[in-house]
Amino acid sequence: xxxxxxxxxxxxxxxxxxxxxxxxxxxxxxxxxxxxxxxxxxxxxxxxxxxxxxxxxxxxxxxxxxxxxxxxxxxxxxxxxxxxxxxxxxxxxxxxxxxxxxxxxxxxxxxxxxxxxxxxxxxxxxxxxxxxxxxxxxxxxxxx
Numbered sequence: 001x002x003x004x005x006x007x008x009x010x011x012x013x014x015x016x017x018x019x020x021x022x023x024x025x026x027x028x029x030x031x032x033x034x035x036x037x038x039x040x041x042x043x044x045x046x047x048x049x050x051x052x053x054x055x056x057x058x059x060x061x062x063x064x065x066x067x068x069x070x071x072x073x074x075x076x077x078x079x080x081x082x083x084x085x086x087x088x089x090x091x092x093x094x095x096x097x098x099x100x101x102x103x104x105x106x107x108x109x110x111x112x113x114x115x116x117x118x119x120x121x122x123x124x125x126x127x128x129x130x131x132x133x134x135x136x137x138x139x140x141x142x143x144x
Contacts, residue, residue: 034070037063058103065096 028036072089075081124132 033066037066037070058100061096061100061103065093065100068092068096 031039068089072093075086075089124135
Protein backbone atom coordinates (compact mmCIF):
# COMPACT_ATOMS: atom_id res chain seq x y z
CA UNK A 1 0.00 0.00 0.00
CA UNK A 2 0.99 3.62 -0.17
CA UNK A 3 0.97 6.34 2.45
CA UNK A 4 -1.51 9.08 1.40
CA UNK A 5 0.38 11.63 3.51
CA UNK A 6 3.51 11.06 1.47
CA UNK A 7 1.68 11.29 -1.85
CA UNK A 8 -0.54 14.27 -1.06
CA UNK A 9 1.97 16.76 -2.44
CA UNK A 10 1.51 15.17 -5.89
CA UNK A 11 -2.27 15.20 -5.91
CA UNK A 12 -2.61 18.42 -7.92
CA UNK A 13 0.04 17.62 -10.52
CA UNK A 14 -0.58 16.25 -13.96
CA UNK A 15 0.93 12.96 -15.09
CA UNK A 16 3.42 14.80 -17.30
CA UNK A 17 4.88 16.77 -14.38
CA UNK A 18 7.75 15.17 -12.51
CA UNK A 19 8.30 16.41 -8.96
CA UNK A 20 11.60 18.20 -8.36
CA UNK A 21 13.23 16.68 -5.29
CA UNK A 22 16.46 18.69 -5.63
CA UNK A 23 15.22 21.36 -3.21
CA UNK A 24 14.86 18.66 -0.54
CA UNK A 25 18.37 17.24 -1.05
CA UNK A 26 21.35 18.53 0.93
CA UNK A 27 24.04 20.43 -0.95
CA UNK A 28 27.07 18.37 -1.94
CA UNK A 29 29.29 21.36 -2.65
CA UNK A 30 31.09 21.18 0.71
CA UNK A 31 31.58 17.40 0.81
CA UNK A 32 35.10 15.98 0.64
CA UNK A 33 36.16 13.56 -2.08
CA UNK A 34 35.88 10.67 0.37
CA UNK A 35 32.37 11.73 1.40
CA UNK A 36 31.34 12.04 -2.26
CA UNK A 37 32.65 8.53 -2.98
CA UNK A 38 30.74 7.19 0.04
CA UNK A 39 27.60 8.99 -1.12
CA UNK A 40 28.00 7.55 -4.62
CA UNK A 41 28.42 4.07 -3.12
CA UNK A 42 25.23 4.53 -1.09
CA UNK A 43 23.30 5.62 -4.16
CA UNK A 44 24.66 2.77 -6.27
CA UNK A 45 23.82 0.24 -3.55
CA UNK A 46 20.15 1.22 -3.91
CA UNK A 47 20.17 0.85 -7.69
CA UNK A 48 19.59 -2.49 -9.43
CA UNK A 49 22.77 -4.47 -10.11
CA UNK A 50 24.62 -3.52 -13.27
CA UNK A 51 25.79 -6.03 -15.82
CA UNK A 52 29.52 -6.70 -15.96
CA UNK A 53 29.52 -5.78 -19.63
CA UNK A 54 28.16 -2.35 -18.71
CA UNK A 55 30.74 -1.70 -16.00
CA UNK A 56 33.81 0.41 -16.47
CA UNK A 57 36.33 -1.80 -14.67
CA UNK A 58 39.06 0.82 -14.86
CA UNK A 59 36.78 3.36 -13.19
CA UNK A 60 35.82 0.84 -10.49
CA UNK A 61 39.47 0.06 -9.80
CA UNK A 62 40.38 3.73 -9.57
CA UNK A 63 37.46 4.25 -7.18
CA UNK A 64 38.69 1.37 -5.03
CA UNK A 65 42.14 2.95 -4.98
CA UNK A 66 40.61 6.28 -3.93
CA UNK A 67 38.69 4.59 -1.12
CA UNK A 68 41.78 2.75 0.06
CA UNK A 69 43.86 5.93 0.00
CA UNK A 70 41.17 7.80 1.95
CA UNK A 71 41.18 5.02 4.56
CA UNK A 72 44.97 5.10 4.58
CA UNK A 73 44.96 8.84 5.26
CA UNK A 74 42.50 8.36 8.12
CA UNK A 75 44.38 5.50 9.77
CA UNK A 76 48.08 6.22 9.32
CA UNK A 77 48.23 9.16 11.70
CA UNK A 78 45.72 7.75 14.19
CA UNK A 79 47.67 6.43 17.21
CA UNK A 80 44.67 4.35 18.29
CA UNK A 81 44.74 2.22 15.13
CA UNK A 82 46.92 -0.87 15.65
CA UNK A 83 49.94 -1.32 13.39
CA UNK A 84 48.59 -4.54 11.87
CA UNK A 85 45.44 -2.72 10.73
CA UNK A 86 47.57 0.03 9.21
CA UNK A 87 49.53 -2.65 7.38
CA UNK A 88 46.29 -4.11 6.00
CA UNK A 89 45.31 -0.69 4.68
CA UNK A 90 48.77 -0.24 3.12
CA UNK A 91 48.43 -3.66 1.45
CA UNK A 92 45.01 -2.70 0.10
CA UNK A 93 46.45 0.43 -1.52
CA UNK A 94 49.35 -1.56 -2.97
CA UNK A 95 46.95 -4.23 -4.25
CA UNK A 96 44.73 -1.66 -5.98
CA UNK A 97 47.77 -0.04 -7.59
CA UNK A 98 48.97 -3.48 -8.72
CA UNK A 99 45.62 -4.26 -10.29
CA UNK A 100 45.67 -0.93 -12.15
CA UNK A 101 49.18 -1.66 -13.44
CA UNK A 102 48.06 -5.09 -14.65
CA UNK A 103 45.04 -3.57 -16.39
CA UNK A 104 47.20 -0.95 -18.11
CA UNK A 105 49.67 -3.63 -19.25
CA UNK A 106 46.84 -5.77 -20.64
CA UNK A 107 45.42 -2.76 -22.49
CA UNK A 108 48.87 -1.85 -23.86
CA UNK A 109 49.43 -5.44 -25.04
CA UNK A 110 45.99 -5.61 -26.68
CA UNK A 111 46.55 -2.31 -28.50
CA UNK A 112 50.03 -3.40 -29.57
CA UNK A 113 48.67 -6.72 -30.84
CA UNK A 114 46.01 -4.90 -32.89
CA UNK A 115 48.70 -2.71 -34.45
CA UNK A 116 50.84 -5.75 -35.28
CA UNK A 117 47.86 -7.49 -36.90
CA UNK A 118 47.12 -4.38 -39.00
CA UNK A 119 50.73 -4.32 -40.23
CA UNK A 120 50.55 -8.05 -40.94
CA UNK A 121 47.37 -7.64 -42.99
CA UNK A 122 49.00 -4.92 -45.08
CA UNK A 123 52.04 -7.17 -45.64
CA UNK A 124 49.82 -10.08 -46.67
CA UNK A 125 48.22 -7.94 -49.36
CA UNK A 126 51.48 -7.72 -51.29
CA UNK A 127 52.25 -11.47 -51.06
CA UNK A 128 51.09 -13.95 -53.69
CA UNK A 129 47.63 -15.29 -52.82
CA UNK A 130 48.78 -18.89 -52.23
CA UNK A 131 51.48 -17.75 -49.77
CA UNK A 132 49.06 -15.44 -47.93
CA UNK A 133 46.43 -18.20 -47.74
CA UNK A 134 49.00 -20.67 -46.39
CA UNK A 135 50.10 -18.15 -43.75
CA UNK A 136 46.51 -17.40 -42.70
CA UNK A 137 45.75 -21.13 -42.42
CA UNK A 138 48.75 -21.59 -40.12
CA UNK A 139 47.84 -18.49 -38.14
CA UNK A 140 44.31 -19.77 -37.66
CA UNK A 141 45.63 -23.14 -36.48
CA UNK A 142 47.70 -21.36 -33.82
CA UNK A 143 44.59 -19.63 -32.51
CA UNK A 144 42.85 -22.93 -31.76
